[in-house]
Amino acid sequence: MSEPHAPRRPLDPESAPPIFEASGLRKRYRLGAFTIEALRGVDLVVTRGEFVVVAGPSGCGKTTLFNLLGALDGPDSGSVLFEGSDLGRQTSGERTLFLRRKVGFVFQSFNLIPVLTAYENVEYPLRIDGLGRAERRRRTEEALASVGLAGRMHQRPDQLSGGERQRVALARGLVHDPRVILADEPTANLDSTTGAEIVDLLARTNTERGTTFLIATHDPAVIERSPRRIRLLDGRVIADEGAGARRPGGVR
Amino acid sequence: MKFAVIALRNLARNRRRTLLSLLIVAAGTIGTLLTAGFIRFSFEGLREAIIHGGIGQLEVVPRSDVAGGESSAERPGIPGMQDWQELRNGIEAMPHVLAAGAIVQFTGMLSKGERSAAVIAVANEPGRERRMRFEVKLRGGTGLPDAPPSDGEDAILLGTVLARSLGAEAGDLLTLLGITTDGTLNALDLRVAGLITTGLQDLDSRIVKMHLASAQRLLGTQNITSLVIGLDDTARTPEVQAELDRRLRGREPSLAIVDWKTRAPFYGQVESLYLGIFWFLGSVIFVLVCLSTSNTLMMSVMERVREIGTLLAIGTSRAQVAAIILLEALWLGLLGALAGDLLGIALVAAINGLGIQMPPPPGATGGIELRLATAPGDFAATVALMLVILGIAAAVPVGMSVRLRIADALRHV
Amino acid sequence: MFSGRLSAAIVAVLALMPAPAPAAVITPEAAADILRKSDVASLAPESFRARLRIDALHQRPGPMDIEVWRSGDAKSLVRFLGPNETGKYLLRLDDVVWFLAPGARKPIKMSPARRLRGSASIDDVLGIRYGRDYGIERATETEEAGEPLVVLDLAARSKRAPYPKIRYFVRRATERPVRAEYLLPSGKTSSVVEFLEWREGARPVARRLVITDRLRSGLRTEVTLLEMEERQIPDGLFDLADPTERSRLEERSSEAGG
Numbered sequence: 066m067s068e069p070h071a072p073r074r075p076l077d078p079e080s081a082p083p084i085f086e087a088s089g090l091r092k093r094y095r096l097g098a099f100t101i102e103a104l105r106g107v108d109l110v111v112t113r114g115e116f117v118v119v120a121g122p123s124g125c126g127k128t129t130l131f132n133l134l135g136a137l138d139g140p141d142s143g144s145v146l147f148e149g150s151d152l153g154r155q156t157s158g159e160r161t162l163f164l165r166r167k168v169g170f171v172f173q174s175f176n177l178i179p180v181l182t183a184y185e186n187v188e189y190p191l192r193i194d195g196l197g198r199a200e201r202r203r204r205t206e207e208a209l210a211s212v213g214l215a216g217r218m219h220q221r222p223d224q225l226s227g228g229e230r231q232r233v234a235l236a237r238g239l240v241h242d243p244r245v246i247l248a249d250e251p252t253a254n255l256d257s258t259t260g261a262e263i264v265d266l267l268a269r270t271n272t273e274r275g276t277t278f279l280i281a282t283h284d285p286a287v288i289e290r291s292p293r294r295i296r297l298l299d300g301r302v303i304a305d306e307g308a309g310a311r312r313p314g315g316v317r
Numbered sequence: 318m319k320f321a322v323i324a325l326r327n328l329a330r331n332r333r334r335t336l337l338s339l340l341i342v343a344a345g346t347i348g349t350l351l352t353a354g355f356i357r358f359s360f361e362g363l364r365e366a367i368i369h370g371g372i373g374q375l376e377v378v379p380r381s382d383v384a385g386g387e388s389s390a391e392r393p394g395i396p397g398m399q400d401w402q403e404l405r406n407g408i409e410a411m412p413h414v415l416a417a418g419a420i421v422q423f424t425g426m427l428s429k430g431e432r433s434a435a436v437i438a439v440a441n442e443p444g445r446e447r448r449m450r451f452e453v454k455l456r457g458g459t460g461l462p463d464a465p466p467s468d469g470e471d472a473i474l475l476g477t478v479l480a481r482s483l484g485a486e487a488g489d490l491l492t493l494l495g496i497t498t499d500g501t502l503n504a505l506d507l508r509v510a511g512l513i514t515t516g517l518q519d520l521d522s523r524i525v526k527m528h529l530a531s532a533q534r535l536l537g538t539q540n541i542t543s544l545v546i547g548l549d550d551t552a553r554t555p556e557v558q559a560e561l562d563r564r565l566r567g568r569e570p571s572l573a574i575v576d577w578k579t580r581a582p583f584y585g586q587v588e589s590l591y592l593g594i595f596w597f598l599g600s601v602i603f604v605l606v607c608l609s610t611s612n613t614l615m616m617s618v619m620e621r622v623r624e625i626g627t628l629l630a631i632g633t634s635r636a637q638v639a640a641i642i643l644l645e646a647l648w649l650g651l652l653g654a655l656a657g658d659l660l661g662i663a664l665v666a667a668i669n670g671l672g673i674q675m676p677p678p679p680g681a682t683g684g685i686e687l688r689l690a691t692a693p694g695d696f697a698a699t700v701a702l703m704l705v706i707l708g709i710a711a712a713v714p715v716g717m718s719v720r721l722r723i724a725d726a727l728r729h730v
Numbered sequence: 731m732f733s734g735r736l737s738a739a740i741v742a743v744l745a746l747m748p749a750p751a752p753a754a755v756i757t758p759e760a761a762a763d764i765l766r767k768s769d770v771a772s773l774a775p776e777s778f779r780a781r782l783r784i785d786a787l788h789q790r791p792g793p794m795d796i797e798v799w800r801s802g803d804a805k806s807l808v809r810f811l812g813p814n815e816t817g818k819y820l821l822r823l824d825d826v827v828w829f830l831a832p833g834a835r836k837p838i839k840m841s842p843a844r845r846l847r848g849s850a851s852i853d854d855v856l857g858i859r860y861g862r863d864y865g866i867e868r869a870t871e872t873e874e875a876g877e878p879l880v881v882l883d884l885a886a887r888s889k890r891a892p893y894p895k896i897r898y899f900v901r902r903a904t905e906r907p908v909r910a911e912y913l914l915p916s917g918k919t920s921s922v923v924e925f926l927e928w929r930e931g932a933r934p935v936a937r938r939l940v941i942t943d944r945l946r947s948g949l950r951t952e953v954t955l956l957e958m959e960e961r962q963i964p965d966g967l968f969d970l971a972d973p974t975e976r977s978r979l980e981e982r983s984s985e986a987g988g
């Protein structure tokens with residue numbers, strides 16, 4: 066199948082391949098007699114290794130967009146290609162494997178499993194993927210170390226601070242080494258200092274591991290640090306700034 | 318599996334609710350355990366009362382006398398079993414056989430002066446009956462002596478109701494009129510040794526018992542109606558019956574081996590009545606436990622919608638989510654049933670220790686002491702039952718968690 | 731309308747039909763005479779000893795022999811002759827029947843309706859007194875196998891009568907009974923006695939009769955007179971309390987046998 070649409074922006078000199086190619090994404094919600102047009106035709110290309118912020122006020126459709134990119138939901142029309150393959154054509158088994166291996170999620174309210182310790186939360190994606198015990202241990206400890214939580218890994222989420230929890234969530238998102246992390250308002254529940262630390266962590270991970278990051282936010286402190294800022298309003302992309310810049314490190 | 322641990326930890330989240338569920342499951346377990354114990358007690362009690370009341374576990378009768386396999390009390394006639402001594406010796410040499418007692422049953426007219434009554438007479442060998450652990454429930458006087466009575470010394474036991482209607486008591490001399498095997502009348506004087514009860518009012522108004530020798534004297538025959546076989550363990554009945562069947566095959570005239578259950582159709586009726594009650598109570602317990610635990614499982618799923626959405630979003634398959642919920646239910650079933658079984662053991666011991674008196678069952682003449690006959694298998698069975706109930710109770714919550722849409726679940730607050 | 735015409739027609743047809751011929755009516759005096767002359771029990775000798783065989787045909791056990799001693803209307807004694815029956819008697823004094831057995835010290839009162847073998851009751855063997863216990867309700871004439879029979883409908887007039895109603899068939903020519911049908915209060919026939927052979931003589935005695943039980947699927951029992959001797963009978967034989975005379979009887983028969 067040929068590419069359904071051409072990328073809008075010139076590619077990076079290193080010509081990394083696109084990881085997401087979204088085109089014509091529409092999504093409506095029906096609330097009784099009302100219909101809310103959450104996305105009204107969104108086109109988007111994200112290349113591998115990019116660090117992208119999707120910015121816009123609350124209710125503009127960020128979460129809806131991320132759900133479509135992360136295959137947690139399907140669009141009413143339009144399509145999302147992930148590394149060239151159409152997410153809409155996945156079987157439910159393929160979708161489970163996609164979620165398990167290809168993406169990592171970071172949520173605004175952390176969404177840790179409360180009955181599991183920090184270690185177990187991070188280990189969980191490896192466990193459901195059937196990895197061996199030694200491998201699990203190595204990767205879990207590594208992921209926890211990379212978010213700076215090596216010392217507190219046997220605490221339950223309710224014994225951790227917000228920042229620590231979001232670090233655990235990030236470690237869980239990273240532990241299986243996904244291609245992309247979709248972080249939906251990762252700093253909204255944190256104070257600004259902690260939020261800044263988390264953004265630092267995301268940026269560093271992007272630099273060090275080359276993981277693609279898409280971050281939904283309306284926090285100016287986060288927006289200004291991103292090399293590429295896609296502005297969303299009322300379900301439409303109204304601006305795509307700094308396209309082409311790939312590393313957040315370059316901004317600093 | 319890790320999911321079992323997750324499920325268990327999930328149960329620990331809302332301890333109060335989990336404790337309530339466990340109590341319900343435990344109560345259901347205790348209920349089932351006690352009902353089963355009571356019903357088994359009733360069955361075993363009735364069974365042993367029937368067997369040791371005089372019919373034994375097995376009976377060998379001429380096949381021509383067996384019509385539809387009913388109790389020999391229903392077919393009094395001419396004793397038709399000849400040359401039974403050798404057969405008896407053979408049977409008594411078999412394993413598990415305590416003894417084989419000769420029985421003559423006939424009908425007659427018993428009179429005391431002007432009063433007379435039609436009776437069912439059962440003549441037996443008291444010594445052998447004792448070896449077969451048969452019980453004679455004496456209600457006055459003495460039992461029959463083991464030794465065959467000499468001429469003119471014949472003794473008789475009367476059913477209590479019969480004795481009352483004849484106005485007879487121990488020591489009285491009565492005359493029994495019967496029909497000999499030649500088809501003519503004969504009469505015999507018998508002294509009342511004692512009064513007995515069979516436990517059944519109806520039979521107590523018709524039954525008399527005497528020594529085999531007395532009946533043979535009256536009826537002028539050495540034949541018997543049947544051989545009643547007592548075993549050391551009722552559970553051995555089928556195996557001894559099969560062995561006897563093999564030994565008696567081809568014998569002429571043909572003999573039938575009838576087991577106690579066939580001879581006491583009453584038992585079957587009681588059994589099905591009690592089983593009906595058991596199934597009814599069981600269903601009530603089933604439904605109550607199922608509905609209430611299903612409800613609490615549902616509540617815990619509803620509270621965790623976002624968490625389940627998260628599990629799905631990070632790659633947990635729907636089958637794995639279902640497994641977590643199902644395992645929570647099964648944990649409840651297992652732990653509740655184990656707790657119930659432990660409490661049940663204590664309760665059964667306590668009830669059995671108290672010696673509670675029960676009113677007599679319909680048609681019976683005496684009350685019985687309540688004991689619960691709980692079998693080791695009951696504990697495993699209640700655990701299995703509760704696992705099944707909880708499995709069913711989990712159906713709706715599992716179905717619901719499996720149908721969650723991830724995006725909606727994640728938005729759920 | 732139509733039905734009215736139809737019923738009129740039926741009435742007309744009935745009116746035209748010949749009335750059934752009335753049964754020949756017998757005068758009460760003639761009927762009483764026939765009953766007196768044919769009353770089996772009364773016909774028998776006043777005092778006799780007889781041997782009878784009772785056989786429930788095609789049934790087990792086989793035939794049973796008894797000895798009947800009779801003295802007048804009031805006393806009769808049945809002695810059982812079977813090999814194991816030594817010392818057993820039925821004693822009828824007036825209408826009370828007693829059973830005497832060596833195993834029982836006291837006599838046992840029995841119902842005269844008690845069966846001895848097959849359908850033969852004590853009454854059947856010792857005789858029912860038609861003339862004494864029954865009154866004639868109706869006497870008619872009928873014909874069977876070309877022979878005229880008198881049919882006497884008898885009704886019990888004494889408490890001693892074993893059946894409430896009897897239909898008694900007597901051959902007109904010989905004035906001998908042919909059969910008696912015993913009826914229950916409901917009118918249903920309970921049993922039928924057929925008098926098949928006679929011992930002729932000054933006092934004719936039925937030599938063979940067959941009792942058919944209509945209530946027990948037609949079970950037939952045959953009673954045969956084996957021998958009969960008219961003779962005086964010592965009164966001691968009928969003594970309820972004292973068995974001496976009867977035991978003498980046993981001794982004599984065992985001497986005869988041995």
Ligand SMILES: Nc1ncnc2c1ncn2[C@@H]1O[C@H](COP(=O)(O)OP(=O)(O)O)[C@@H](O)[C@H]1O
Nearest residue numbers: 094096101103122123124125126127128129130
């Ligand atoms: N499940 C839903 N049902 C109805 N309306 C929804 C649903 N999800 C989102 N919306 C609406 O869609 C619009 C976009 O929402 P969302 O994507 O959550 O925006 P954002 O994440 O930028 O705040 C909002 O008006 C929101 O109320």
Ligand SMILES: [Mg+2]
Nearest residue numbers: 124127128249
């Ligand atoms: Mg949002």
